[in-house]
Amino acid sequence: MSKIIFNEHQQRVLEANPNVASVSDRAIQYTPEFKIHAVKEYQTGKSPSQIFSESGFDLTVIGSKKATSSLNRWRTTFRTYGEEGFLKERRGKGSTGRPSTNDLSAEKKLEKAEARIKYLEAENELLKKLEALERQAKKRS
Incomplete structure (x- = not known):
C-alpha cells in the first residue's frame, strides 16, 4: 500500500x-x-x-x-x-478460482486420473500397514 x-x-x-x-x-x-x-x-x-x-x-x-x-x-x-x-x-x-477441468484434453484428464489412482493406492497401502502394526501392538499387550 x-x-x-x-x-x-x-x-x-x-x-x-x-x-x-x-x-x-x-x-x-x-x-x-x-x-x-x-x-x-x-x-x-x-x-x-x-x-x-x-x-x-x-x-x-x-x-x-x-x-x-x-x-x-x-x-x-x-x-x-x-x-x-x-x-x-x-x-x-x-475470479474463477482453480482452472476448470472441463476444457482439459482427454489425455490430460486421463493423466490426472492416473495420478489420483496412484495416490489413493499408496494411501491404501499405508493404511493397511498401519492397521497391521496396530494389531501387532494389541497382541503384545
Missing part, C-alpha cells in the same frame, strides 16, 4: 482524469485501456514518467515511483496474460 495519502482536492482532480476508474485516499485504480496503452507506449521506448505526464497525471501528486511500480506490474501482467489480463478480473469474487 502506498505511503502517499491523497486529500479530497487531489482525489477529485484524479477522478476527473479519463484514465482513472476510481480513487481512494491511498490508491488509484486505472482503467484497463490506460494500462494497455501505457504498456504499449513503454514498449516504444517512453519512460513511465513521460507516459503518465502525457496522460494528464501530475507526478508531484501521485509520485514518480508510483508510475514506475505500476507500469512494472502491468508489464508483468501483459507478458503473462496479454491484453486479456487487464480486461478480465482475476481476483476476489470475480
Whole structure:
C-alpha cells in the first residue's frame, strides 16, 4: 500500500482524469485501456514518467515511483496474460478460482486420473500397514 495519502482536492482532480476508474485516499485504480496503452507506449521506448505526464497525471501528486511500480506490474501482467489480463478480473469474487477441468484434453484428464489412482493406492497401502502394526501392538499387550 502506498505511503502517499491523497486529500479530497487531489482525489477529485484524479477522478476527473479519463484514465482513472476510481480513487481512494491511498490508491488509484486505472482503467484497463490506460494500462494497455501505457504498456504499449513503454514498449516504444517512453519512460513511465513521460507516459503518465502525457496522460494528464501530475507526478508531484501521485509520485514518480508510483508510475514506475505500476507500469512494472502491468508489464508483468501483459507478458503473462496479454491484453486479456487487464480486461478480465482475476481476483476476489470475480475470479474463477482453480482452472476448470472441463476444457482439459482427454489425455490430460486421463493423466490426472492416473495420478489420483496412484495416490489413493499408496494411501491404501499405508493404511493397511498401519492397521497391521496396530494389531501387532494389541497382541503384545
